[in-house]
Amino acid sequence: MTLVLGAIADDFTGATDLANNLVRAGMRCVQTIGVPSTDFALDNVDAVVIALKSRSIPAAQAVEDSLAALAWLKGHNARQIFFKYCSTFDSTDAGNIGPVTDALLEQLGASQTVMIPAFPINGRTVYQGHLFVGDRLLNESGMQHHPLTPMTDANLVRVLGSQTPHEVGLAAYPVLSSGAASTRVHLDKLSADGIRHVICDTLDENNLDVLAEAVVDYPLVTGGSGLGQALPEHYRRKGWLTEVSDPGRLAPASGSALVLSGSCSKATLGQVSNFLERYPGMALDPLLLAKDPAHLENALAFAREHLTDGGPVLVYASADAGRVKAAQAELGVEQAGELVEKALGELARALVSEGVGQLVVAGGETSGAVVSALGIRQLRIGDQIDPGVPWTQAPLKGKDAPLSLALKSGNFGSEDFFSRAFEVLETRAKGK
Ligand SMILES: Nc1ncnc2c1ncn2[C@@H]1O[C@H](COP(=O)(O)OP(=O)(O)O)[C@@H](O)[C@H]1O
Numbered sequence: 001m002t003l004v005l006g007a008i009a010d011d012f013t014g015a016t017d018l019a020n021n022l023v024r025a026g027m028r029c030v031q032t033i034g035v036p037s038t039d040f041a042l043d044n045v046d047a048v049v050i051a052l053k054s055r056s057i058p059a060a061q062a063v064e065d066s067l068a069a070l071a072w073l074k075g076h077n078a079r080q081i082f083f084k085y086c087s088t089f090d091s092t093d094a095g096n097i098g099p100v101t102d103a104l105l106e107q108l109g110a111s112q113t114v115m116i117p118a119f120p121i122n123g124r125t126v127y128q129g130h131l132f133v134g135d136r137l138l139n140e141s142g143m144q145h146h147p148l149t150p151m152t153d154a155n156l157v158r159v160l161g162s163q164t165p166h167e168v169g170l171a172a173y174p175v176l177s178s179g180a181a182s183t184r185v186h187l188d189k190l191s192a193d194g195i196r197h198v199i200c201d202t203l204d205e206n207n208l209d210v211l212a213e214a215v216v217d218y219p220l221v222t223g224g225s226g227l228g229q230a231l232p233e234h235y236r237r238k239g240w241l242t243e244v245s246d247p248g249r250l251a252p253a254s255g256s257a258l259v260l261s262g263s264c265s266k267a268t269l270g271q272v273s274n275f276l277e278r279y280p281g282m283a284l285d286p287l288l289l290a291k292d293p294a295h296l297e298n299a300l301a302f303a304r305e306h307l308t309d310g311g312p313v314l315v316y317a318s319a320d321a322g323r324v325k326a327a328q329a330e331l332g333v334e335q336a337g338e339l340v341e342k343a344l345g346e347l348a349r350a351l352v353s354e355g356v357g358q359l360v361v362a363g364g365e366t367s368g369a370v371v372s373a374l375g376i377r378q379l380r381i382g383d384q385i386d387p388g389v390p391w392t393q394a395p396l397k398g399k400d401a402p403l404s405l406a407l408k409s410g411n412f413g414s415e416d417f418f419s420r421a422f423e424v425l426e427t428r429a430k431g432k
């Protein structure tokens with residue numbers, strides 16, 4: 001079996017985001033959680049997206065995990081490899097975008113790759129190497145307060161430059177406006193000058209299309225899911241994609257409805273407030289979690305009480321920058337994050353085993369913790385709720401019905417996302 005595309009995503013929401021765009025662009029795509037086993041069935045599949053939890057772990061581990069994913073994908077003859085990271089370039093000076101990209105390039109024997117984080121439909125654009133979220137520079141968008149990967153510089157040439165020993169180049173907007181052939185000439189010239197990494201401007205979907213055409217034959221591309229939306233058409237033109245995906249419908253959802261949120265991103269904070277205007281929710285406090293096991297028991301009891309009539313109910317650790325900083329100052333950055341992730345993972349395990357069948361999780365790291373706690377290995381992509389966030393389904397050991405699961409990236413989704421997600425499921429069930 002030859003895969004057209006093999007993707008390695010550095011978190012679980014990012015993987016779902018990419019898989020969603022590939023499916024919407026007509027590829028037959030499977031998302032796996034972690035590197036699949038050797039006997040994984042791959043019939044009629046064009047793309048595999050391997051979800052790793054490698055965004056915020058030590059760089060050496062992220063490299064090891066990514067190379068293991070690459071080995072599996074190359075073992076299945078993937079023509080092109082896509083390293084998916086966040087559209088807000090979430091990383092620190094230690095990595096992991098630079099070290100993972102360098103390791104993938106080296107392993108593939110490739111001399112250059114492109115960095116294309118933009119996702120215009122969700123407001124992520126790049127101009128003269130500077131990343132914008134909506135009308136704000138990245139470092140003024142709220143991302144400067146991210147609990148694990150605070151983004152304090154919008155200049156991606158500089159940001160990536162601090163993560164790799166190699167010089168970083170730029171394919172700026174004027175080059176892209178002159179079309180795919182000129183863009184490729186520019187990239188080749190940079191390559192001849194020894195430039196291995198090229199940050200690419202992207203203002204809109206036309207630019208993504210130009211970039212996709214220019215790099216369709218690169219062994220490695222890197223970026224956000226916007227590029228994933230644009231590549232399939234160019235695979236088709238090359239004759240690599242002959243079938244059009246028919247993702248089919250997910251099985252009807254069943255069970256009660258729960259939202260777990262560990263994202264502290266600006267969009268999520270608005271979504272939490274919006275949900276609480278209409279539905280019940282309980283806040284988890286990392287400081288209490290550290291001191292008193294009864295805090296988690298109380299959250300479990302609260303959720304159970306409100307799930308008896310089907311929910312939806314919310315349990316969240318999401319908090320503003322001041323409260324996050326206070327928790328981190330007392331517990332340490334990593335330990336605060338881990339405590340919250342572990343607690344939300346435990347809640348998911350207990351409540352899904354008791355009958356939750358529709359679960360929304362907010363936050364990439366949080367989704368990693370929850371999906372791992374549930375022992376999920378594979379996701380099928382269904383209807384999109386908002387750009388970048390589809391409903392998915394996963395089989396569960398010992399259960400007849402699959403779990404309906406939506407993994408929401410921190411900054412994605414409309415303000416009423418948490419309640420509307422369940423309405424989307426209900427509408428589909430009624431066949432509307
Ligand atoms: N109140 C809090 N204090 C400290 N850390 C928190 C708090 N709430 C959540 N976190 C941690 O912040 C991180 C948020 O990351 P993530 O889940 O990836 O969200 P996002 O998708 O918004 O980036 C997680 O590690 C989570 O456990």
Ligand SMILES: O=C(O)[C@@H](O)C(=O)COP(=O)(O)O
Pocket residue numbers: 011013014015017018085086087088119224225265363364365388408409410411
């Ligand atoms: O590219 C994106 O923005 C998302 O796919 C993504 O990776 C988001 O990560 P989190 O905000 O950590 O969920």
